[in-house]
Amino acid sequence: MASISLSRIGWATPDGHSVLTGVDLNFGQERTGLVGRNGVGKSTLLKLIAGELQPLAGSVRVTGTLGLLKQTVRPGERETVADLFGVTGALALLRRAEAGAASVEELAEADWTLAERITAALIRVGLDAGPDTRLAELSGGQRTRASLGAAVFAAPDFLLLDEPTNNLDRSGREAVIALLAGWRAGAIVVSHDRELLDRMDAIVELTSLGAARYGGNWTYYRERKATELEAAQQDLAHAEKQAAEVRRKAQRAAERQDRHDAAGSRRAAKGDMPRILLGARKSNAEASRGAGTRLADRRRAETQAAVASARSRIEIMQDLSVALPSTGLPANRTVLRLDDVTAGHDPEHPIIRDLSFTMEGPERVAIVGPNGSGKTTLVTLIAGGIAPILGTVSVAVDFAILDQRVGTLDPAMSILDNFKRLNPGATDNTCxxxxxxxxxxxxxxxxxxxxxxxxxxxxxxxACVLGGPRPPALLILDEPTNHLDIDSVEAMEAGLRSYDGAILLVSHDETFMANIGIERRLSLDPQGGGNP
Known part of the structure; x- marks a missing residue:
């Protein structure tokens, strides 16, 4: 029986930051959603299971085969779907065989069903592509589908999926949900997609306190979590009340002892008590005070341990707070204008054709359409990353863009240094x-x-784009919720609702679009058209 067992796993970053400590988990032939806040170690856990990382402590035991879907696919210029599937050599052998150029030994090794099985895997994830399709020609969502097809291709005992619905359009999300609904082997799915998590058989929550397993789907997990949190908060309140009562009793006992000692001192000062009796009373008082102190210390230690135990069941979570200054953008100001624009990376095969579009004032517009329809190309065009083949693009206000890979940040620099680079003149305290x-x-x-x-x-x-003294008047967001946990998404929604500039958004997250007040949609289609 295929299984995955993690025993007392510990792992830290190269600079010594502890990510996982003492994690014990077992996975069987079921679909398990792995959830938790960003940075808590979910992707790291998958890499430890896959053998891409080695634990600093503990052990990982895998019985069975694994199929891994990573968060991102960054292809080389000439890398193909066949490379992603790991079958480039086997396909080359088939082609030599078909051309009559293969040796007898090679013919014996040929897998004549290979191309058919690759096609079936791609159809299963809803991707119209072939083994020779270059990954660079595919959109982010299409590459995600190709990666998912490669993960299921060899029918592994366990699928390890890291954010499988990121970058996918609605049909792509439905394809992933359908694939997992029919998956009868094991699966460990890292995701913030609540719709997908509701299809799981179990949920494992990873927090700074460790890992906890909940039978059932996301909805059941949230109900159980709310009940547990309420119980833990009640236990903490009770423990803190008990600790306060012990402190009050210790204080009253100490005050009584002080009054008793003071009375004895006054009697001793009058000189009407034999010296031997005075000495005995002093010894008894000191013994009594010492016993009382020891008892009080023991009770305090016990109640403090109870408080610590209750508090340890509650992860102290900080909320992301996005409070933004005003942009000062007037309602009638033209923000963005496209006139009869045709664009794409290949002038012979433009992705966008004859598109005209205008934004005015603090308008909120979503660019929508299936994967491959040119949404990211349009964003790159507006941001100046490519020039139009025909037509004109005019951005009339200052703007900032956050793309899917946060290319505005220099990965070799610290967060603080990136902030200073993007906000010149800001003081260290401001940063x-x-x-x-x-x-x-x-x-x-x-x-x-x-x-x-x-x-x-x-x-x-x-933080680096919006945290400066004056936010840009136009904010361009390309799939901003892809890698955020649910709490952070909700905090971003609250911040963007208070933002008074214009927003141009690429997203497939209908809930997010509704919550930030999208007013209009620019629909793109794969044939290059647009419907403002």
Whole structure:
């Protein structure tokens, strides 16, 4: 029977920051959602299971085969779907065989069903592509589908999926949900997608306190978690009340002893008590005080231990608070204008054709459409990353862009240094205060961006772009919720609702779009058209 067992796992970053400590987990033939806040070690846990990282303490035992889907696929210029599937050599052998150029030994090794099985895996994840398709030609969502197809291709005993619905359009999300709904082997799924998590058989929550397993799906987990948290808070309140009562009783006992000692001293001062009796009373008083002190200390230690035990059941969570200054953008100001724009990376095959579009004032517009329809290309065009083939693009206000990989940040620099680079003239105190609002306090602001998790990187990007003294009048967001935990998404929603500038958003998250007040949609289609 295939299984995965982790015993007392410990792991830390190269700079010594502890990520996982004493984690014990077992996974069987079921679909398990792995949840938790950004940076708590979910992706690290998958890498330890896959053998890409080695634990600093404890052991990992895997019985069975693994299929791994990573968070991102960063292809080389010539890398193909076949490379992703690991079958480039086997396909080359088939082609030599078909051309009559293969040896007898090679023919014996040929897998004649290979191309058919690759096609079936790609159809299973809803991707219209072939083995020779270059990954660089695919959108982020299409590459995610290709990676998922590669993960299921060899029918592994366990799927390890890291944010499988990131970058996917609605049909892509439904394909992932359907695939997992019919998956009868094991699966460990790191995700913040509540719809996907509701299809799981169990939820494992990873926190700074360790790992806890809950049978059932996301909805059941949230109900259980709320009940447990309420019980833990009641236990903590009771323990703190008991500790306060012990302190009050100790104080009253000490005051009584002080009054008794003072009365004895006054009698001794009158001289009407034999010296031997005075000595006995003094010894008894000292013994009594010492016993009382020891008893009080023991009770205090017991109640403090009870408080610590109750508090240890509650993870102290800081909320992300995004309070933004005003941009001063007037309602009638033209923010963005596209006139008859045709664009793409290949002039012979433009992705966007004859698109005209205008934004005015603090308008909130979502660019929507299936994967491959040109959403990211349009964002790159507006930001000046590529020039239009035909037509004109005019951005009339200052703007900032956060793309899917937070390319505004230098991964070799610290968060603090990135903030100073993007906000020249800001004082050190201003930088520190802005980063603290995004939960990068004290030494956390000195972390190198390249060492951060996906969610932490996006949070750092938000801090550096929005945390300055005057936010940009236009904010361009490309799938901003992809790597954020649910608490951080809700905090971002609250911050963007208070932002008074214009927002141009690429997203497939309908809940997020509704919560930040999207007013209009620019729909793109794969044929290059647009419908403002």
């Amino acid at each position: 520190r205060a802005a980063l603290a609002r995004f939960l990068f306090r004290a030494d956390a602001a000195l972390q190198q961006v390249g060492t951060l998790s996906g969610g932490q990187t996006l949070r750092a990007g938000l």
